[in-house]
Amino acid sequence: xxxxxxxxxxxxxxxxxxxxxxxxxxxxxxxxxxxxxxxxxxxxxxxxxxxxxxxxxxxxxxxxxxxxxxxxxxxxxxxxxxxxxxxxxxxxxxxxxxxxxxxxxxxxxxxxxxxxxxxxxxxxxxxxxxxxxxxxxxxxxxxxxxxxxxxxxxxxxxxxxxxxxxxxxxxxxxxxxxxxxxxxxxxxxxxxxxxxxxxxxxxxxxxxxxxxxxxxxxxxxxxxxxxxxxxxxxxxxxxxxxxxxxxxxxxxxxxxxxxxxxxxxxxxxxxxxxxxxxxxxxxxxxxxxxxxxxxxxxxxxxxxxxxxxxxxxxxxxxxxxxxxxxxxxxxxxxxxxxxxxxxxxxxxxxxxxxxxxxxxxxxxxxxxxxxxxxxxxxxxxxxxxxxxxxxxxxxxxxxxxxxxxxxxxxxxxxxxxxxxxxxxxxxxxxxxxxxxxxxxxxxxxxxxxxxxxxxxxxxxxxxxxxxxxxxxxxxxxxxxxxxxxxxxxxxxxxxxxxxxxxxxxxxxxxxxxxxxxxxxxxxxxxxxxxxxxxxxxxxxxxxxxxxxxxxxxxxxxxxxxxxxxxxxxxxxxxxxxxxxxxxxxxxxxxxxxxxxxxxxxxxxxxxxxxxxxxxxxxxxxxxxxxxxxxxxxxxxxxxxxxxxxxxxxxxxxxxxxxxxxxxxxxxxxxxxxxxxxxxxxxxxxxxxxxxxxxxxxxxxxxxxxxxxxxxxxxxxxxxxxxxxxxxx
Numbered sequence: 244x245x246x247x248x249x250x251x252x253x254x255x256x257x258x259x260x261x262x263x264x265x266x267x268x269x270x271x272x273x274x275x276x277x278x279x280x281x282x283x284x285x286x287x288x289x290x291x292x293x294x295x296x297x298x299x300x301x302x303x304x305x306x307x308x309x310x311x312x313x314x315x316x317x318x319x320x321x322x323x324x325x326x327x328x329x330x331x332x333x334x335x336x337x338x339x340x341x342x343x344x345x346x347x348x349x350x351x352x353x354x355x356x357x358x359x360x361x362x363x364x365x366x367x368x369x370x371x372x373x374x375x376x377x378x379x380x381x382x383x384x385x386x387x388x389x390x391x392x393x394x395x396x397x398x399x400x401x402x403x404x405x406x407x408x409x410x411x412x413x414x415x416x417x418x419x420x421x422x423x424x425x426x427x428x429x430x431x432x433x434x435x436x437x438x439x440x441x442x443x444x445x446x447x448x449x450x451x452x453x454x455x456x457x458x459x460x461x462x463x464x465x466x467x468x469x470x471x472x473x474x475x476x477x478x479x480x481x482x483x484x485x486x487x488x489x490x491x492x493x494x495x496x497x498x499x500x501x502x503x504x505x506x507x508x509x510x511x512x513x514x515x516x517x518x519x520x521x522x523x524x525x526x527x528x529x530x531x532x533x534x535x536x537x538x539x540x541x542x543x544x545x546x547x548x549x550x551x552x553x554x555x556x557x558x559x560x561x562x563x564x565x566x567x568x569x570x571x572x573x574x575x576x577x578x579x580x581x582x583x584x585x586x587x588x589x590x591x592x593x594x595x596x597x598x599x600x601x602x603x604x605x606x607x608x609x610x611x612x613x614x615x616x617x618x619x620x621x622x623x624x625x626x627x628x629x630x631x632x633x634x635x636x637x638x639x640x641x642x643x644x645x646x647x648x649x650x651x652x653x654x655x656x657x658x659x660x661x662x663x664x665x666x667x668x669x670x671x672x673x674x675x676x677x678x679x680x681x682x683x684x685x686x687x688x689x690x691x692x693x694x695x696x697x698x699x700x701x702x703x704x705x706x707x708x709x710x711x712x713x714x715x716x717x718x719x720x721x722x723x724x725x726x727x728x729x730x731x732x733x734x735x736x737x738x739x740x741x742x743x744x745x746x747x748x749x750x751x752x753x754x755x756x757x758x759x760x761x762x763x764x765x766x767x768x769x770x771x772x773x774x775x776x777x778x779x780x781x782x783x784x785x786x787x788x789x790x791x792x793x794x795x796x797x798x799x800x801x802x803x804x805x806x807x808x809x810x811x812x813x814x815x816x817x818x819x820x821x822x823x824x825x826x827x828x829x830x831x832x833x834x835x836x837x838x839x840x841x842x843x844x845x846x847x848x849x850x851x852x853x854x855x856x857x858x859x860x861x862x863x864x865x866x867x868x869x870x871x872x873x874x875x876x877x878x879x880x881x882x883x884x885x886x887x888x889x890x891x892x893x894x895x896x897x898x899x900x901x902x903x904x905x906x907x908x909x910x911x912x913x914x915x916x917x918x919x920x921x922x923x924x925x926x927x928x929x930x931x932x933x934x935x936x937x938x939x940x941x942x943x944x945x946x947x948x949x950x951x952x953x954x955x956x957x958x959x960x961x962x963x964x965x966x967x968x969x970x971x
Contacts, residue, residue, distance in 0.1 A: 247278055303346060304345045312356075336364045556572050724763055800829035897936065917930070
């Protein structure tokens with residue numbers, strides 16, 4: 244029942260899962276009984292040496308098999324598992340040679356490899372009883388895994404925190420008994436544990452003596468343990484010079500760790516807190532955060548450790564849709580320390596998600612202001628902070644300031660990439676964020692340039708299932724829709740939706756955003772009943788989330804706005820009007836003022852009131868639209884608000900039977916909209932609505948097919964419904 248637990252995994256396949264499993268097993272078995280390379284191998288220490296040392300005392304090896312474990316390839320496209328020097332293959336091979344208990348752990352839907360898919364030296368893996376571990380049932384599956392391990396490894400009676408303290412005391416105490424031997428014949432004393440051997444000849448004699456001792460009849464080292472030691476010692480006696488060099492390296496590393504272990508208690512508390520957070524025990528993790536805050540106040544926990552854990556806990560809340568608790572976590576840390584730049588950025592982005600734009604601006608302006616006697620942010624942190632500030636200004640409608648900040652962020656990030664402080668993927672994120680300003684300005688050419696470049700970089704550097712890549716791919720769906728490439732947008736949404744479902748939790752907001760895009764595509768493609776179904780699913784999804792702050796109100800306002808448009812197109816003006824009123828109220832509650840999105844809702848409210856036979860209500864709303872437009876910043880008006888106002892003027896006049904004057908105005912408006920489309924702007928929905936009104940004023944039939952023919956007769960592009968036209 245002794246021994247340790249060895250975690251074997253591929254970093255490219257199950258790195259996050261390995262960390263979560265390691266932290267969860269600490270609770271049952273303690274840190275000393277776990278081996279994972281990123282924690283256990285000191286920098287500069289040879290992998291094979293550390294592996295042999297770890298396997299000597301190992302009882303159970305967990306082989307973490309993710310979906311890419313079998314087919315991960317190197318830079319030349321060769322399967323890593325076919326390479327005899329592949330670390331994972333070496334680990335599993337050595338485990339079988341030493342007759343360890345090997346347990347395959349299948350991560351989130353992965354399958355156990357078949358015998359014909361594995362190299363000869365690890366074919367036995369296919370016949371081992373595997374355990375499954377899913378993200379949705381992580382806590383329950385880990386309990387089962389711990390029970391299996393407990394059949395071979397004794398559970399710890401102490402917490403990981405207590406074990407860390409014991410390790411620290413034992414190692415520091417042992418240091419007082421170390422002695423240095425001069426060359427002399429080996430005796431029984433050279434087998435004492437608390438002895439450091441410096442002399443090469445003595446070391447070689449030690450190895451030979453110990454090799455003979457474990458092979459003596461009646462030795463205390465029996466069975467599996469003796470076989471493992473014998474095999475490892477044989478390797479050392481075959482090449483004693485190399486074995487001695489490895490030994491010296493190990494001793495130097497051990498001495499170096501004495502100083503490093505002075506902070507092990509604080510670091511272990513952070514690890515325990517992270518384990519609680521990753522396991523979903525957020526109540527306990529919150530208690531751990533309070534303990535960390537107290538220890539930080541008395542100088543026992545560094546600011547970096549505190550902010551790293553707090554960010555982990557906040558992200559756990561965000562994955563559940565609980566924005567308010569995430570913000571509380573950030574605020575608790577901000578109140579007691581000056582956190583690093585990446586922490587401030589995460590806090591600001593959470594404020595943006597909650598719709599608290601002015602507070603985000605205040606936090607970021609304070610962080611970016613020059614301060615005396617304070618360390619300067621690194622270039623990469625400055626880039627991220629400017630990026631978050633740009634997003635905040637964009638959300639309050641100050642597009643010039645947003646664009647200026649995005650430009651600063653992009654320049655800083657390029658510098659950080661050149662300095663090796665940032666990755667190409669970070670640059671892709673800035674480009675993706677820049678796209679939204681271009682979309683708000685209806686500059687589709689600029690939007691396409693930045694977004695397509697962002698996606699190419701992100702796919703190459705982070706893969707198609709990275710969260711930031713998924714967000715960029717969702718933005719591409721919106722761009723395709725705005726460009727009239729409905730088929731391309733539908734295909735893109737199908738692909739990214741599949742990846743989102745396979746990589747995110749059931750409460751991740753990206754799942755609800757997929758439904759919003761689905762509804763918008765359906766409206767543009769004149770499939771209004773499909774839009775109603777999709778937007779209904781989006782509403783149900785977001786209402787189930789825990790957070791109900793201003794960010795929630797803004798999202799629900801958008802959902803009701805889309806529902807309003809779909810109902811209007813389904814010729815249900817009264818229901819459309821009711822949905823629009825809800826949308827308008829939610830936008831006002833979210834922004835606290837008249838906003839661009841609210842004006843878009845009022846635009847459809849005017850039309851619904853006219854269709855429902857409420858001309859006086861329509862007149863009042865039309866006046867509210869004009870007044871509201873005057874309060875919007877000039878740079879946000881562009882021509883879209885003006886064009887929408889012109890369409891409302893025509894529709895109100897048409898309701899008054901001023902048909903003759905309306906026809907000419909509508910013809911002029913259609914020409915202006917066609918010109919915008921041909922020069923990169925995208926008002927497809929508004930243009931189609933204007934054409935429909937013009938046909939009605941002329942007493943002609945209207946509908947999607949008629950509108951398409953009208954466009955063709957004027958040499959204008961129509962919606963592309965096939966998936967062949969790629970936006971990029």
